[in-house]
Amino acid sequence: MNVLQAWLDQPGVTIVLVGTLVGVAASLLGxxxxxxxxxxxxxxxxHSVLLGIVVVYLLTGTLDTPLHVVGAALAGLxxxxxxxxxxxxxxxxxxxxIGLVFPALFAVAxxxxxLYARDVHLDTDAVLLGEIAFAWLDxxxxxxxxxxxxxxxxLVVTLVNLxxxxxxYKELKLATFDPQLAAALGLRPxxxxxALLGLVSVSAVGAFDAVGAIxxxxxxxxxxxxxxxxxxxxxxxxxxGCLIAVGSSLGGYAFARAYDVSIGGxxxxxxxxxxxxxxxxxxxxxxxxxxxxxxxxxxxxxxxGAEGRP
Amino acid sequence: MELFALLGxxxxxxxxxxxxxxxxxxxxxxxxxxxxxxxLLGDALSHAALPGVCLGFLLAGSRQLEPxxxxxxxxxxxxxxxxxxxxxxxxxxxxxxxxxxxSLFFAVGTVLLTYxxxxxxxxxxxxxxxxxxxxxxLVPRDLTVIGIVAAVSLCIVLLGWKELKVxxxxxxxxxSLGRPVVAIEFVLTVLIAVAVVIGLQLVGVILMVAxxxxxxxxxxxxxxxxxxxxxxxxxxxxxxxxTGALISASVRGxxxxxxIVLVASALVLVSLLVAPERGLLxxxxxxxTQRRSLxxxxxxxxxxxxxxxxxxxxxPSEQGMLDAYFGGxxxxxxxxxxxxxxxxxxxxxxxxxxxxxxxxxxREQARELLVPFGTREHDGGGLA
Numbered sequence: 082m083n084v085l086q087a088w089l090d091q092p093g094v095t096i097v098l099v100g101t102l103v104g105v106a107a108s109l110l111g112x113x114x115x116x117x118x119x120x121x122x123x124x125x126x127x128h129s130v131l132l133g134i135v136v137v138y139l140l141t142g143t144l145d146t147p148l149h150v151v152g153a154a155l156a157g158l159x160x161x162x163x164x165x166x167x168x169x170x171x172x173x174x175x176x177x178x179i180g181l182v183f184p185a186l187f188a189v190a191x192x193x194x195x196l197y198a199r200d201v202h203l204d205t206d207a208v209l210l211g212e213i214a215f216a217w218l219d220x221x222x223x224x225x226x227x228x229x230x231x232x233x234x235x236l237v238v239t240l241v242n243l244x245x246x247x248x249x250y251k252e253l254k255l256a257t258f259d260p261q262l263a264a265a266l267g268l269r270p271x272x273x274x275x276a277l278l279g280l281v282s283v284s285a286v287g288a289f290d291a292v293g294a295i296x297x298x299x300x301x302x303x304x305x306x307x308x309x310x311x312x313x314x315x316x317x318x319x320x321x322g323c324l325i326a327v328g329s330s331l332g333g334y335a336f337a338r339a340y341d342v343s344i345g346g347x348x349x350x351x352x353x354x355x356x357x358x359x360x361x362x363x364x365x366x367x368x369x370x371x372x373x374x375x376x377x378x379x380x381x382x383x384x385x386g387a388e389g390r391p
Numbered sequence: 392m393e394l395f396a397l398l399g400x401x402x403x404x405x406x407x408x409x410x411x412x413x414x415x416x417x418x419x420x421x422x423x424x425x426x427x428x429x430x431l432l433g434d435a436l437s438h439a440a441l442p443g444v445c446l447g448f449l450l451a452g453s454r455q456l457e458p459x460x461x462x463x464x465x466x467x468x469x470x471x472x473x474x475x476x477x478x479x480x481x482x483x484x485x486x487x488x489x490x491x492x493x494s495l496f497f498a499v500g501t502v503l504l505t506y507x508x509x510x511x512x513x514x515x516x517x518x519x520x521x522x523x524x525x526x527x528x529l530v531p532r533d534l535t536v537i538g539i540v541a542a543v544s545l546c547i548v549l550l551g552w553k554e555l556k557v558x559x560x561x562x563x564x565x566x567s568l569g570r571p572v573v574a575i576e577f578v579l580t581v582l583i584a585v586a587v588v589i590g591l592q593l594v595g596v597i598l599m600v601a602x603x604x605x606x607x608x609x610x611x612x613x614x615x616x617x618x619x620x621x622x623x624x625x626x627x628x629x630x631x632x633x634t635g636a637l638i639s640a641s642v643r644g645x646x647x648x649x650x651i652v653l654v655a656s657a658l659v660l661v662s663l664l665v666a667p668e669r670g671l672l673x674x675x676x677x678x679x680t681q682r683r684s685l686x687x688x689x690x691x692x693x694x695x696x697x698x699x700x701x702x703x704x705x706x707p708s709e710q711g712m713l714d715a716y717f718g719g720x721x722x723x724x725x726x727x728x729x730x731x732x733x734x735x736x737x738x739x740x741x742x743x744x745x746x747x748x749x750x751x752x753x754r755e756q757a758r759e760l761l762v763p764f765g766t767r768e769h770d771g772g773g774l775a
Contacts, residue, residue: 120490121431128597170671172663173608177430181608184601185656188649191523195645295438295597296501299494306477306487337502341509346501353495360481367480 086226095229097334100348102235103288104326106242107300108308110281112319113246115305116257121176122278123301125164125183126157127285127294132190133157134286139197150283157282158275160186231291238287242280246319249273254315292345299349300326307356310363325355403640406526406593409534410632410651413590416541417599418606418628419548420586422621423579425607426559431486432471432580433603435493437587437596439470441500444521444591445507454518456536460588467584470496497596524595524648526636537589544585547578548621555579556617593632594648605655606631612666631655683727688760690717690724691733694749695757704754707739707746728753 088094114120133156137148160182167178219230246253256263256270263270281301288297308321333348340347360366424433440463447462448454470492477488507518520528548555557565558575566572583603590599610624635651664672693716698706713721725747728734733753739746749757 115484115487118484118486120486121434124434124490124493167663170663172612172669172671174425174428174430176428177425177604177608180430180434180600180604181656181659184598184605184652188598188601188652188656191649192645192653195649293501295494295497298490299498302487302490302494306483306491309483309487310481340506342502343505346498346505349494349498350502353498356491356495360477365482367476370480 089226089228093334093338095232096344097330099229099231099235099291100330100334100344101327102232102239103284103291103297104300104304104330104348104352105323106235106239106284107288107297108304108322108326109239109242109246109319110277110284111301112305112308112315112322113253113257113277114281115302115309116315116318117274119274119278120302120306121179122161122164123281123285124295124298125160125179126278126282127298127301128183129156129160129186129190130282130285130289131156131294132186132193133282134289135190135193135198139193150286153286154279154282156186157285158279161275161278231287234287235291238284242284245276245280253277292348296345296349299352300329303349303352303356304329307352307359307363310356310359310365312364325352329355400640402527403636405531405534406529406640406647407633407636409529409537410526410593410636410647411629412534412537412541412632413586413593414602414606414628414630414632414651415625416544416628417586417590417602418610418624418626419545419621420579420582421603421605421607421628422610422617422624423555423559424583424603425611426617426620427579429583430604431489431600432474433583433587434600435470435474435489435496436467436584437591437599437603438493438500439467439496440464440584440588440591441497441521441596442466442503443500444596445500445503445518448507448518449503449511456533456592459521460536460540463588463591464581464584466496466500467588468581471580471584520595521591522595522597523646524591524593524598526593526639526647529592533592540585540589544582547582551575551578559617594651598648598652601652601655602628602631605652605659609655609658609662612662612669627655627658631658686717686724687728690721690728691749691753691757692760693717694734694747695754695761698749698754705748707737707748709743710745710747711743713747 111120111123114123130153133152133154134149136156137152141148163182164175164178167173167181168175173181220227221230221233222228223233252263252268252273255266256268256273260270263273285294285297288294288300292300304322304325305318307325308318311321312318329351330348332354333351334344336342336351337344337347361368363369421430421433424430443462443464443466444459445462446466447458447460450462451458473492473495474485474488477483477491478485483491504518554565554570554575555578557568557570558572558579562572562576565575586603587599590602594602606624606627607620609627610620614620614623631651631654634654636647638654639645639647639650662670664670667673690713693713694708697708697712697716698704710721710725713725717724722745725734725736729736733750733756734747735750737746737748
């Protein structure tokens with residue numbers, strides 16, 4: 082026990098662990114968002130959860146309540162729902178709908194902070210950029226151990242996300258690749274989609290302290306996209322995404338310590354290194370593609386297509 | 392009076408003029424982004440400006456607008472290039488490509504921002520202003536820079552109007568005409584990046600996307616031609632900018648950027664509801680009128696056919712029977728018809744409730760209604 086406590090008492094360990102958990106929690110969900118072509122919704126959600134947090138703060142007068150999770154989840158789902166309503170009115174396209182809804186909600190949140198919450202620690206900079214460097218300062222007691230609060234939060238969030246993905250793996254897979262069939266089998270793909278986006282909102286709140294809203298988006302989108310360039314199998318994409326997230330947390334922390342820059346920003350930037358590698362060297366990367374084009378043994382379906390066409 | 396007092400204030404006037412300029416450019420160029428379904432490119436471009444802002448600052452060593460704008464433009468262009476490589480050369484879809492480029496550039500931006508803050512000492516003053524915008528930091532010199540950039544980009548739009556238009560609506564057709572479509576798309580992307588970049592100081596990287604999309608989306612509801620849409624979007628953009636700046640100046644402590652964005656969003660909401668033809672309220676009104684006239688027609692025809700069945704054009708029909716044929720209450724429909732002089736209420740067997748007859752005008756209209764179905768004078772009492 083003492084060994085574990087001593088290990089956890091090192092700030093670096095806590096920081097890397099929190100970063101890793103944020104990365105894993107985010108890329109588990111992100112894999113499905115990327116495949117469902119809903120990645121930009123995570124960007125929208127991560128902005129508008131601020132409104133949920135602010136409203137809960139104004140109602141309860143404190144920042145220390147689990148209600149934040151509820152408020153944030155509701156704000157996230159409201160974003161998705163409003164976007165849906167706009168698209169269904171057929172007056173704007175889906176991309177514009179996303180871009181109309183979240184800035185409006187975010188602007189309301191910023192103005193509410195301006196008006197009512199000027200003096201509290203509800204700094205817009207902190208929400209956007211996070212400050213993982215101080216994660217180890219705020220500790221709670223779990224059993225015999227003193228653990229950083231954000232570490233506990235992110236552990237719970239990650240376990241919930243993991244349970245969601247593992248328990249509903251089949252359903253999520255079907256709803257992602259063939260929503261019509263999923264609906265025909267009575268799986269309610271729309272409900273599953275809302276559950277997924279609700280979890281994204283909750284994870285975004287959990288990640289606020291650590292890496293901030295927009296850097297959370299990097300963890301949601303970039304590792305799964307890099308994994309998407311590397312493999313064709315869903316479970317491999319999930320695993321690779323998580324591994325990339327872990328690697329980015331470690332690499333980013335080392336970089337940030339070396340150059341004394343934002344740790345969250347460095348971790349998120351590090352995912353870009355993996356993306357670039359995947360983009361160049363991956364199975365579906367640019368080099369592999371160029372090589373396939375030049376190679377004398379053309380893929381079999383290309384010949385079939387040529388013969389099949391009269 | 393208060394408004395004139397506000398406009399008399401030097402700082403307020405500077406901010407208002409700046410906001411108007413930014414609104415005009417963002418509105419006009421946002422129209423193209425919206426029509427090309429590239430609204431979220433604006434989001435990616437504005438987030439991606441952050442590393443450019445920091446690099447421009449680092450290279451110039453001071454907080455002058457030109458190097459910062461140039462840096463933002465370059466990093467925006469690089470972000471757009473990343474999106475293009477990911478979508479054209481790999482199987483990554485547009486949404487993921489935009490998200491990747493947005494979040495990675497922003498991440499690098501925060502790294503650079505903290506680097507500037509921690510290593511450049513006091514000189515970092517005001518770079519955070521670019522996150523949320525800080526209108527008060529706008530000085531007349533910035534206004535000149537913004538003005539020149541705005542004028543140049545609007546001139547490019549005017550000069551290349553035909554090319555931009557055809558590429559926006561039908562890129563394949565433009566290609567078949569031999570237009571350099573890739574080059575035109577590149578110019579458009581750069582112009583959108585310019586629109587985003589000149590607004591950063593006022594609105595900030597996070598919210599600038601709204602000023603690109605919202606005025607254009609509002610204008611789209613009113614206009615049916617590109618010319619009208621671009622002009623209206625520019626007007627809406629300027630209106631949002633000036634209104635937001637003035638509200639921010641009159642209420643202490645409210646940030647300018649979010650106010651501008653909220654005014655623009657309100658314009659979108661109003662346009663969605665009341666714009667002629669496309670407006671949702673208009674459509675609702677139209678649907679209600681249609682439903683009403685359909686009901687009136689059905690009741691008229693029922694009355695007419697009942698008259699035919701009884702060989703008596705002025706046969707007094709009992710309201711209860713009309714309800715039964717109609718499949719619901721007809722009282723309000725009949726009273727509306729009565730006001731138009733098409734039916735009359737008659738006292739016929741008062742103990743059995745209200746009875747109604749067609750007037751001459753009502754019979755005429757019912758006959759006209761039946762014309763498309765063939766005029767069968769006596770068809771054995773078949774009812775509509």
